Structures are given as structure tokens and as C-alpha cells.
Amino acid sequence: MTAINDLKTQIIQAWIELQQQTPLVQCITNTVAANYAANVLLACGASPAMVDNPYEAESFTRVSNALSINIGTPTSEQMQAIRISAATAHQQSIPWVLDPVGYSSILKWRSEMTQSLLNFVPSVIRGNASEIACLAGDETKAKGVDSTQSSADTYHTATALLKFTSCVAISGESDFIISNDLPHIVKVSGGSALQPKVTATGCALGALIAAYCAVAPTAIATIAAHVHFAIAGQLAAQKSQSIGIFNVAFLDELHCLSTTKLEQYMQIDFV
């Protein structure tokens, strides 16, 4: 209990820091998520900048507080930018998050790039259960970019990824965060069944993890981002059961989070 309460205190502190510091987060992301991820970061308290060309990647990563890389709809120029920015973040000890969208044997180009990016030691690797399991070496089935696998069935396998990163996060009905900096695997509950029906929520979550990594230790930051999403999803679903209004309410709730709501609604457990 003490350890969990201590964790909760650190998560609340991370949220306070995010509001105070409004870190600059470079996002290299896909065309589906670009607008949504920027709005989510602004709503949550960060300052997004979607700089994704190879000619400005190095200089911009150097001045960013964190980097979020999402390989959702890659172009050749984005791929060059991804490599440069990941290398720069690694050299400069700037925290960075890798979201290997669609990692699978079907989508080889991005999957080979994802593999090679592990050399630059992402601070966090986050994905859905299919992506994480496949990256951890487990042959799984995905349906395009959506998971067909449960997050709860994947966290054991995911441990294999801790040799490439200090933190792995699997999003799903419940979210699981795994890190050598944590005494146990952490499970984050809450959210809403409507979240997977809104596109790019996972992509935006990856960007938010990066934002938190700029203001808090990696494992705490990763849990905090998931808690932020889970509470907003839960409260938004109380206002609406249909996806149009839910999505509007979700952005509102991301924006209106408070220490009081964090204390009241945060659901984290050790597995």
C-alpha cells in the first residue's frame, strides 16, 4: 500500500510539473494523428511541434524537451527524420518514445526501421498488445493497425523488451506498464470502451508519454500519461455514450484534469 500511495503522489506531482513547465515536444507522427495529437498535447499542458523533415530534425530535437516517434504513415523523408531525431535524442539524453504502429511481418518497412531504432535506446516503447507482443518476438495476429490480442495476455512477453528500453507500456482495456524502475508491473484501469472507436487515441497517448517524460522520471511519466487518459476517458464516457460527443468531452476532460480528480479517480495497482 505504501508503495502504491507513494506512486500516486509522484503521478500527481508529474501532472503539476507538466502544467508548470509546458515542455516542448517534437512529434513525428502520422497524417491521421497529427491534428489530434497536437490538440491532446495542448489540452494536457504541453507545447507540441510536428517537425518531421530530415533537414530540420537534428537542430529541432536538440532544443526539444522530449521526442515522440510514431511510425503510422511513414514517408521516405519522415523515415530519415525519424532516424536523425532518434539518434540526436539518444546522444543528447533527451527522452524519447517509440510507438511502432502496425509492427508486424506484413508491414516490413516500418518494422525493420523500428528494429533499427532500438539501437538508439527509446526511453519508452508503447503500443497495443499485438504490436508489443510481435516486437517482443511473439508471433501474433494483428488486424491492420488494431490489436486482436488482450493487453493482459501480453505483459509477460513484453518483459523481453526491457533490454532495449527502460519502460514498456501496453494499452488496451487495462493498460500495463513494465519497467526495471518499478517494483512490480503496474496496471492502470479506467478509460472507456469508446476510446478504441476514436482513431489516433493511442498515437496521441504516445505523444503525451513523451510530454510527461520531459518533467518526470520515465516510469512515473509513463504511468502518469496513462492515468491522465484513463480518467479523462472515464469521465467523458459518463457524459456521453456515442463517439462524436465522447470525443469532444474527452478533450475537455484531458484539459480539466486536477489534483482533486487525480486523487479521486486514479486506479493503479501492482500486478
Added chain:
Amino acid sequence: MTAINDLKTQIIQAWIELQQQTPLVQCITNTVAANYAANVLLACGASPAMVDNPYEAESFTRVSNALSINIGTPTSEQMQAIRISAATAHQQSIPWVLDPVGYSSILKWRSEMTQSLLNFVPSVIRGNASEIACLAGDETKAKGVDSTQSSADTYHTATALLKFTSCVAISGESDFIISNDLPHIVKVSGGSALQPKVTATGCALGALIAAYCAVAPTAIATIAAHVHFAIAGQLAAQKSQSIGIFNVAFLDELHCLSTTKLEQYMQIDFV
């Protein structure tokens, strides 16, 4: 009357199949529509994946249940992907929809690509009246990517396209669907005058036609997608007469369609 009632039954069945099968739909689309089309597909019951690079196009089309190609803001890499995916879909008998956004003598690059794609026999060609008339060989005037022509004035001309595809759909105040598999031209009524004031609705409709094509015969699928949009537009307009709220309500209504609503609100006629 019997033929129309039979058609209505098949459309309701197509919607049921879409909910049950949640087909994987590869979308190669423009930067304006990417997020919106993905949300529309999720709302309607399909599983979208915006894979639009030439390096993964073939392998991904092979595992997709349908393909939607929209030439709205093409890049050179997208153009390569479009050609590869269309060819793959043709070879593998995977249904695919062609939306020749902005087809005209002014926009030559995309128009020449559109012409060459006819060799891969799109299952459906859909567009606004200006695009369809121009593709059918009628010199018309478009205003950028918006139509200046009525859908009702175009369907006779559009018949010429049936040598390249099994189905042509013209969206507008009323929608018209033409196919050799139908005894007559079908007119879909409903919708709202606000729909053209929301960008990318036509593009999202193209993706939805592809989704239905994965679960129903081409002509039925095409009508079903237009009916799905028309009912959602009509019910959303009852909730709001301004475009911000209309757009939110439209997504809600796409998501909340039911067999009851289909029976009550479907407006289709033979011309």
C-alpha cells in the same frame, strides 16, 4: 415495389454484415480526410488502416478486405502506392473504390493517374457530379475540388463509365448509383444541406463504400454506404443547424444506426 423492397432488405443485411465482420479497409487518402475517414470507418463498424507507402502497399493490400483510393493530395510516393495497391487488388480480386478527387483538365497529374487506374478495373468509381461527368468525357466546370454541377444532370453521362467499372456513384443533393447489376438507376435521398459544408465527407463516403464492398455485392454495398450517410446526415441535421455541432452529431448518427432506423428512414427509388 417488390424489387425496391428486396433491395432494402439486402441493404439492411449489408449493414448487419458490416457490424459483424468489421472488415479491414486499406485507405490511401488525402491529408484533409485521413483523420476524418478513419473516424467515420470506426463509427460505421469497419477497421481502417491508412497504409499509403509503396514499400508496404502490396503486402498490405493482400491482407486487406477492401481498398479505398482517393487522389486528393497526392505525393509521388502515394502515387506509387496507389498503382501497386490497385494492381494488387485487381489481381487478388479484392474490391476497391476509386475516388478521383478534382478530376479535371486543370489537375493533369492526378487525372492521368486516374485514367491509367481504370486498367485495374475499380469495383466502384465514386465522385461528385463534376468529377464523374469529366471522367465520363463530358467537359464540365468544377470549382477546385467542389462540384458546380447537379448530380441529377450527370447520371446519363455517367453510364459511359460502366465499361471500366461495375458501379458508378454520384454524390450530391441526391445520390445516384448506376450498375449493370441493378435493374434501374437508384436514387438515394436524405442527407442534409450542411454535409457539403463539412470537408472530406465525400472522401469518407468513398472509404465507407469500400468497407461495405468487403461484406456485400458491389452495387448493394455502394447503395448501403450512401444510405448510411444519408440517414445519419438527416438525423444529425434534426439536432443542429450549424456545422460544428452537426459534424459531431453526424459521427454519432453514423455510429448509432440500427435496423430500425434503416427501415424507418431509408429513401431509395428507381429512376
Added chain:
Amino acid sequence: MTAINDLKTQIIQAWIELQQQTPLVQCITNTVAANYAANVLLACGASPAMVDNPYEAESFTRVSNALSINIGTPTSEQMQAIRISAATAHQQSIPWVLDPVGYSSILKWRSEMTQSLLNFVPSVIRGNASEIACLAGDETKAKGVDSTQSSADTYHTATALLKFTSCVAISGESDFIISNDLPHIVKVSGGSALQPKVTATGCALGALIAAYCAVAPTAIATIAAHVHFAIAGQLAAQKSQSIGIFNVAFLDELHCLSTTKLEQYMQIDFV
């Protein structure tokens, strides 16, 4: 007073012209803003077309009523299109707006392109205070693509840009418009503190300035676009204090502007 009242009359007239003419506006913009800017233009009465490839740039600019160039997430192909379209607009006397997103010593590629575009004499240069000050030769600090500087501190410096353009607009808590065609610097008040929390509002404003430039003299057009945004922001904020709902209401208010609202809420002053 007379001069201000005369200005107000011309602004109302510009809005009326926009509704009547629905000008075709070519937008070369970033992936974050593409959908949003298109919806803003449709809501305000214009006809957007996001044609941003080099192969169609010249022919499309020739038939457009105005051009909006936003260097937010440039690609090599977009950069080619930007140069071609700006040159074409200049040659054909088509009004065009330059939005130098992120102009700074950190983002060299876009900043060098921005410099070279000044040769094609943009009708309007618009940006936030950091971008405009930096472009005017003042070393300032930006935070990524967000301004860290006040618009009120920048308008004196910005005068230096009038040798490259006939109008400079600085958006911020209040907006300032500077032009040799105006007797004084014009300050536009209104709006909402929530606007900077919604991504791409500045980018959409640039596109809207271009739309107004198609139907009114440049300085009047630029003020009119800022007034349109300021009133919509103010009225939307009265409906909601959280950003999800605010953003929906903002689009509604952009759409529902009227001469009555313009007369009642327009706040412009000479500085």
C-alpha cells in the same frame, strides 16, 4: 472616428462579398492544419482546395482566386509546389498570404525558403509575434512553433517588413495589422484565451486572410479575417470554457456570423 467607422463599413462589405463570391482558395498547408483549415474556410464562406504538389501547382494557382502558403510541416515536394505557386501568384497578380510557421534560426530549411519567397511579394505576411519579429530581423525566442513574445511588443519591429509586402499581421492576445494602405496600425480585440489551446487556429486564420483577399483590398481583407476570428472566438467562449466544446462552438460561430453581429461585436482601434 470617421476613419474607423469607414473601416468598419468596408469590413462588413468584405464579409458580404465573401458570402456572395465563395472564392476558390488554394492552400498549401501542414498536416496538422489541413482538415481544420478546410473546415474553417467552408464555415466562413470560401471554397478550399489543398493542392500542394509541384506537378499541378502552376495550373491550379492560375485558376485560384487566392493562395495561402503555410510552411508548417514541409516536404520536399511541398517546397517545390510552394515556390511554383508563389511565383505564379506573383506573375498573375493573384493575392497570396505567407504564414512562416516556426521561422527561426533553429528551423533553417523553412526559414531560408521563407526568405526566398519574399521575392514573390506576398500580399500579406501573417504570423505570431515570435515569427514576425524574427523575420523582421529581431532576434527573439520562440518555443517550437508557439510564440513567447507579445504581439503588442512586436508591431514596431514589424514595420520593417513593409518593404517586402503590403500588409503584416501579428496574431496574439490582441492582433495588429500594419499596412501602408492604412492611416495607422490597426488593433483587433476580442477572441478568447482558449484559442491558442486549439491547434492550427493561426494556420486557418492565414487561409481565411487569403479568402478575404480574393474579395476585398488587402488591408481591409486582413483586418476582416481577424475580426471574423475574434468575434467567433468571443462568442464561442461565452458558450464554453473548455476546449473541446469551445472548438465546436468556434466553428459554429465562424459559420453563423452576420452583419448584425459584425456591427455589435467588432472591436477595432487605431494604435
